[in-house]
Amino acid sequence: MDIKRRQFIQASTAIVALGMTDGALLLSGNQSANAATASKNVRRDVTANVAGLDQVAAYERAVRLMKDREPNDPLSWESQAQIHQNHCPHGNWWFLPWHRAYLFHFESICQKVLSDPSFRLPYWNWTKDRSVPAAFWDERTSLFQPNREISPNDEVEGDVTGRTLINRIMNNNVDVLLYSGATRTDDQREPASQGELESTPHNGIHVFVGGEMGSFLSPRDPIFWLHHANVDRLWRSWSELHQHRSIGDKLWKDHKLTEFFDADGKVVTHVTSTTEDFAKFNAEYDVLETVVSTSTKRPMEPLSFTTKGLAGRQLVAFSSDVGDLGIAGSMQLAIDTPIKNSISKATAPLLAAEEKPIDSVILMKIEGITVKNTETRLRVFINCDKPSPNTPIGSPSFVATINFFGVGHGDHGGDGVNFIFDCTSTFAKLKKSGLYNGTGDIKVSFVPIGRKNAKEPSVLDDVKPKRVTFVGL
Numbered sequence: 001m002d003i004k005r006r007q008f009i010q011a012s013t014a015i016v017a018l019g020m021t022d023g024a025l026l027l028s029g030n031q032s033a034n035a036a037t038a039s040k041n042v043r044r045d046v047t048a049n050v051a052g053l054d055q056v057a058a059y060e061r062a063v064r065l066m067k068d069r070e071p072n073d074p075l076s077w078e079s080q081a082q083i084h085q086n087h088c089p090h091g092n093w094w095f096l097p098w099h100r101a102y103l104f105h106f107e108s109i110c111q112k113v114l115s116d117p118s119f120r121l122p123y124w125n126w127t128k129d130r131s132v133p134a135a136f137w138d139e140r141t142s143l144f145q146p147n148r149e150i151s152p153n154d155e156v157e158g159d160v161t162g163r164t165l166i167n168r169i170m171n172n173n174v175d176v177l178l179y180s181g182a183t184r185t186d187d188q189r190e191p192a193s194q195g196e197l198e199s200t201p202h203n204g205i206h207v208f209v210g211g212e213m214g215s216f217l218s219p220r221d222p223i224f225w226l227h228h229a230n231v232d233r234l235w236r237s238w239s240e241l242h243q244h245r246s247i248g249d250k251l252w253k254d255h256k257l258t259e260f261f262d263a264d265g266k267v268v269t270h271v272t273s274t275t276e277d278f279a280k281f282n283a284e285y286d287v288l289e290t291v292v293s294t295s296t297k298r299p300m301e302p303l304s305f306t307t308k309g310l311a312g313r314q315l316v317a318f319s320s321d322v323g324d325l326g327i328a329g330s331m332q333l334a335i336d337t338p339i340k341n342s343i344s345k346a347t348a349p350l351l352a353a354e355e356k357p358i359d360s361v362i363l364m365k366i367e368g369i370t371v372k373n374t375e376t377r378l379r380v381f382i383n384c385d386k387p388s389p390n391t392p393i394g395s396p397s398f399v400a401t402i403n404f405f406g407v408g409h410g411d412h413g414g415d416g417v418n419f420i421f422d423c424t425s426t427f428a429k430l431k432k433s434g435l436y437n438g439t440g441d442i443k444v445s446f447v448p449i450g451r452k453n454a455k456e457p458s459v460l461d462d463v464k465p466k467r468v469t470f471v472g473l
């Protein structure tokens with residue numbers, strides 16, 4: 001039986017176990033899903049209340065036992081953090097698989113120190129619970145981290161982890177947006193560009209928590225592992241929703257991930273493609289995300305990479321140097337014919353009938369952002385009259401909020417960082433609300449947003465982009 005087929009069968013079994021009904025996975029927070037999986041070893045929401053299972057207490061013990069070990073012991077807390085500091089890929093297509101293997105081996109070490117093979121990592125669902133869970137604030141426990149930059153009641157904002165954003169990420173059917181941006185890279189530590197899962201909720205939580213979490217030594221903060229378990233849960237959910245479609249490129253598939261230790265402290269190596277076998281890596285969760293809206297579903301086609309970007313796809317549009325953005329941080333972009341066609345294709349079906357699938361996608365690539373202050377986030381708008389930090393994220397002009405993490409460490413950074421967003425739905429909303437007629441020039445605006453209660457106001461110079469390109473697929 002081939003792997004895909006086996007995965008499908010495993011997936012179906014898991015779905016049945018999780019209480020799937022009428023082809024739709026149950027939404028997060030559904031208690032019956034928890035009840036149905038109470039006896040199964042799966043990763044659970046850290047706030048889930050399952051009789052006879054105290055996952056936080058078990059995790060606290062495991063962390064304490066690892067912190068008690070000598071720093072040079074491969075099973076120690078510090079050794080695990082150093083793996084991330086020295087090897088983690090960010091901003092490229094190994095971001096998700098590398099962290100899946102990293103989580104799995106960390107979890108195996110927890111099992112070993114606890115002498116409990118049934119132990120599974122809990123995850124922090126920051127869309128549902130927007131503050132760092134209470135158990136992580138008790139100074140007497142191993143889960144406390146003294147240098148976080150937030151208080152127990154601080155909540156992450158909606159443009160970082162909100163439901164609309166997560167639905168959009170789940171709806172996305174351009175593989176590269178999930179794994180990375182639309183450029184391939186051949187080095188694990190070489191940044192190419194970031195897709196929305198990485199740039200927004202992933203980076204955003206690192207920056208929001210701050211302290212160790214804001215650096216590549218973030219695994220020193222015990223909340224790191226629950227944060228990444230939730231990122232992995234979203235990848236798993238996305239795979240389920242998109243029939244386990246993945247990147248076909250051999251460079252991605254055959255790349256060896258070599259930096260992990262098994263529970264006996266021996267070095268283990270994985271080939272990237274094996275990380276898609278989620279059962280092998282314990283990437284099984286009590287609740288998976290589902291797509292709520294059907295109106296943005298698009299037909300799926302496999303995409304593959306070439307050195308030029310996406311094979312067989314016309315990289316239409318359009319690139320221009322931003323130059324001096326001035327105080328307002330806006331620029332006028334002339335839209336040429338190919339992208340115009342893309343825009344009208346992408347928006348027409350939505351306008352005609354909500355349920356019709358959209359057969360075109362518009363991607364926006366923001367390139368060469370030089371980051372001087374990683375605490376500053378960058379909000380992006382299209383055709384916004386007077387963009388400001390107070391412009392609501394529910395505005396039809398809103399595209400995304402970029403969060404910066406890991407910039408300037410090791411090889412990450414350099415010529416600036418790149419991000420790719422699917423802005424198809426933004427164009428549809430703009431057209432619907434009369435802010436864009438589908439043919440004229442457009443205005444792209446960048447608004448810097450500082451940390452809440454920041455001493456100095458944020459300025460565009462903190463996170464200045466160099467170029468914007470629109471691509472119609």
Ligand SMILES: [Cu+2]
Nearest residue numbers: 202206218228
């Ligand atoms: Cu991370």
